[in-house]
Amino acid sequence: MNCCIVGVWSATLAAGPREVGIHMAMGVERREPSATMDSQFDSLGGVYEDFSGLPFRKYLEFPTVLGIIGQPTGLSILDFGCGNGVYARCLAGKGARHVVGIDISDGMLTYAREQERRSPQGITFISGDLPQDLLGTFDLVLSVYVLPYASDRAELDRQVRAAAGALRRGGRYIALPVNPAYDGDRDYYARYGFRLSSSDPRADGAVMTLELCFGQHQETVSAHYWTAPTLEDSLRQAGFTAITWQPHHVIEEGISALGADFWQPYLDKPHAAILDCTL
Numbered sequence: 001m002n003c004c005i006v007g008v009w010s011a012t013l014a015a016g017p018r019e020v021g022i023h024m025a026m027g028v029e030r031r032e033p034s035a036t037m038d039s040q041f042d043s044l045g046g047v048y049e050d051f052s053g054l055p056f057r058k059y060l061e062f063p064t065v066l067g068i069i070g071q072p073t074g075l076s077i078l079d080f081g082c083g084n085g086v087y088a089r090c091l092a093g094k095g096a097r098h099v100v101g102i103d104i105s106d107g108m109l110t111y112a113r114e115q116e117r118r119s120p121q122g123i124t125f126i127s128g129d130l131p132q133d134l135l136g137t138f139d140l141v142l143s144v145y146v147l148p149y150a151s152d153r154a155e156l157d158r159q160v161r162a163a164a165g166a167l168r169r170g171g172r173y174i175a176l177p178v179n180p181a182y183d184g185d186r187d188y189y190a191r192y193g194f195r196l197s198s199s200d201p202r203a204d205g206a207v208m209t210l211e212l213c214f215g216q217h218q219e220t221v222s223a224h225y226w227t228a229p230t231l232e233d234s235l236r237q238a239g240f241t242a243i244t245w246q247p248h249h250v251i252e253e254g255i256s257a258l259g260a261d262f263w264q265p266y267l268d269k270p271h272a273a274i275l276d277c278t279l
């Protein structure tokens with residue numbers, strides 16, 4: 001698990017100039033991400049690096065997601081919405097054969113590429129379309145906290161179809177949307193380093209506010225809620241089967257460090273769901 005217990009790199013890199021109208025469609029369709037969605041992550045590479053050092057990610061999220069993936073040795077993996085590349089680096093370090101990270105935020109990709117430059121692992125970070133020759137080649141598409149940034153049903157479907165387009169037949173898609181049954185109390189998740197709230201009713205596309213609030217950080221991003229039937233319908237329409245909702249767990253080290261009571265509220269009502277399915 002060491003590869004994911006990342007050191008805190010607080011020197012946030014300056015985001016490069018943002019290219020408005022980047023195309024991101026994995027060669028399946030083309031789309032114009034909205035300026036708002038594009039810009040809200042550009043300066044957050046370092047914040048997410050620090051977020052990765054929090055107990056919530058170290059002891060709960062990373063071990064849960066990596067446990068669901070299993071041993072990645074020999075796999076070809078697409079980290080869809082890779083952000084600063086934390087999962088891409090981890091999976092490459094654990095023996096994945098080929099790792100590609102793709103994102104629509106130039107700032108995040110600048111950060112990810114700088115990490116790769118400092119400590120090369122053979123990861124390719126792509127902004128824009130997935131090259132034709134990579135379509136249908138991946139064993140696994142991992143997409144952590146990216147579905148919440150689909151702002152309407154068409155965009156949700158495009159993301160899911162893009163994942164399907166990247167996979168070989170029989171490949172696996174693991175995605176973490178907002179848990180349809182998340183706790184609506186804005187402070188419920190504060191002990192884990194973030195707050196989640198919405199003034200909209202729980203309906204497809206409802207706008208949600210995620211506040212990253214830990215250490216010196218206080219950042220707000222806008223996300224979207226999707227119901228379980230809509231998420232499953234989107235997956236089925238893209239050709240996915242064997243759809244399962246996976247549980248979270250905490251590793252022993254986290255329980256020793258912070259006690260079971262610290263973790264129980266999250267385990268009772270995780271803020272993210274884990275969807276696991278096969279093409």
Ligand SMILES: C[S@@+](CC[C@H](N)C(=O)[O-])C[C@H]1O[C@@H](n2cnc3c(N)ncnc32)[C@H](O)[C@@H]1O
Pocket residue numbers: 024041048080081082083084085086087102103104105108143144145146149150159
């Ligand atoms: C909350 S961050 C998560 C980053 C990373 N997966 C992690 O676990 O730290 C969400 C990322 O998804 C990216 N993103 C949002 N919509 C996307 C899309 N349609 N295609 C690719 N990336 C997208 C954002 O630019 C951002 O970097």
